[in-house]
Amino acid sequence: MRKLTAKFLPGKKKAAPRKRRRTRRPDRRRTLGLFLTTMLFGVLLGFGWAWWSGWAMTARAELASWAVEKSIASGLIVRKIEIEGYAETRRKTILDALGVQAGDPILSLDPAKAQAALEALPWVQTAAVERHLPDRIRLHLTEREPLALWQSNGKLALIDVEGVVIQRGKLARFRTLPVVIGGSAPKKAQALFATLGREPELAARVATATLIGRRRWNLRLKNGVEIYLPEEGLATAWATLSEYERLEGITQHKVTVVDLRLEGRLVVRIPQIKTKPGHRPERET
Template sequence: MFGLAGLVAIGAGAVVVSALDPAGRFSFLAENVSEIAGNAGLTVTEIVVRGQQNTPRELIRAAIGVRNGDPLLAFSPSQAKARLESIAWIEQAEVQRNLSGHIQITIHERKPFAIWQHNGEFAVVDRDGRVVSADTLDAFGPLPLLVGDGAHRQGAALYDALKSEPEVQRRVQALVLIGERRWNLRLHNGTDVLLPEAHEDAAVKRLGELQRSSALMDRPVLAIDLRLPDRLVVRQQTMPEPAVADPRARRGSGRG
């Protein structure tokens, strides 16, 4: 909760006129109502906002659009609600105006779910894939990393499947969507796990069983291919060939 004293008014009178009639035929009536209300003491005396955590406060102030002392009846709760819900962080807003002069606002924010990497840029997204922030990526604690076109919209289902296999989940560095069709898991040790399209749950379960039986994900392999249900393909890392010493250099080193 925080008080919003000293807010900058954003055309309160014009907002009400537009709401009454876009052609402006009743603008004089709106102006008179606001003036009468102000003279009668119906002014904004307090603005209270609840539920703000990640939404920038300056965006909330601008969306509310009034300050203490402004005519109360010039404030439109429905228009303020619409402006608040246009902010990326805010999923829903409740706006109440009381004749006592109090304006009470409750906002329900979207939850940061993952970091989406796309075309070299990073953004925080919610479970539905809506981008909520491109700044302060480290302010929300560890979040899953989704990589590729469309990964922000499809990543929640795979993430839920990984939660059922904790030994797999804790080794995964990133969820990489290939061709907007199927997923690879990039492990912290650099191994890629290739998952079959539309059968990610079964593949993750199979990977967990392989980890428990043979610690497969801890081995130095380039890739684990699970795309075929009846076959496991593992690509080994190529070991560098041992260096061969030049015998002529050895003989030459003994000359005085």
């Protein structure tokens, strides 16, 4: 009879039940407290900076005042003001803009501020301000160059080569300058007169220049003859007219208009003939 042997097999372990993690909700009170703390810190920092800035500015002003007082005691005062390059601007006007006069502390001069004030004067184009210790200030000015009179809304103004208005009144001594007409004429006048100046004899006879459609010019000579200039090829057309003028004196005859708008053509209009009303003869050259 067999002997029975009992064998015990290890049983499977049951998995331990997992603990559920509780999802934490953000602590609103803590977040709000942090936000308020940050804001309070920012406000305090802002007030601190404002106070410090005001104190710093005050201290700087007091230091500057102290330096000026010490400079006076040391003999750093203005005794001489030299001005170069002015003809149209009065000396008193320049000194008023400078803001410093003889006897003032030389350190009280702010060169950058003085330069801006001088360049704001109508005739002054550029200004250089130099402070030479212990007692000398030197100014070098460049005044604007008159180019023409600009007619706008029936009124005249003097303009320079950059199209800047120099003055609007007291223009009698500038009556010999040509007159430009048109809203954009001042800015375009320099280029026009530079081209016309290539033929100086003819250019000297120009009385007015009217900008047409911001694209081209019509000229009126001093004898009343009108010149219609082209939009393109202005220099060539002007040289052609100058050549005809030298050879034939074309604008000296009984003509009213010389039309140069068509490339390679010169059209001359003469006064209307009474026997043929409505007919305007033209001669092409």
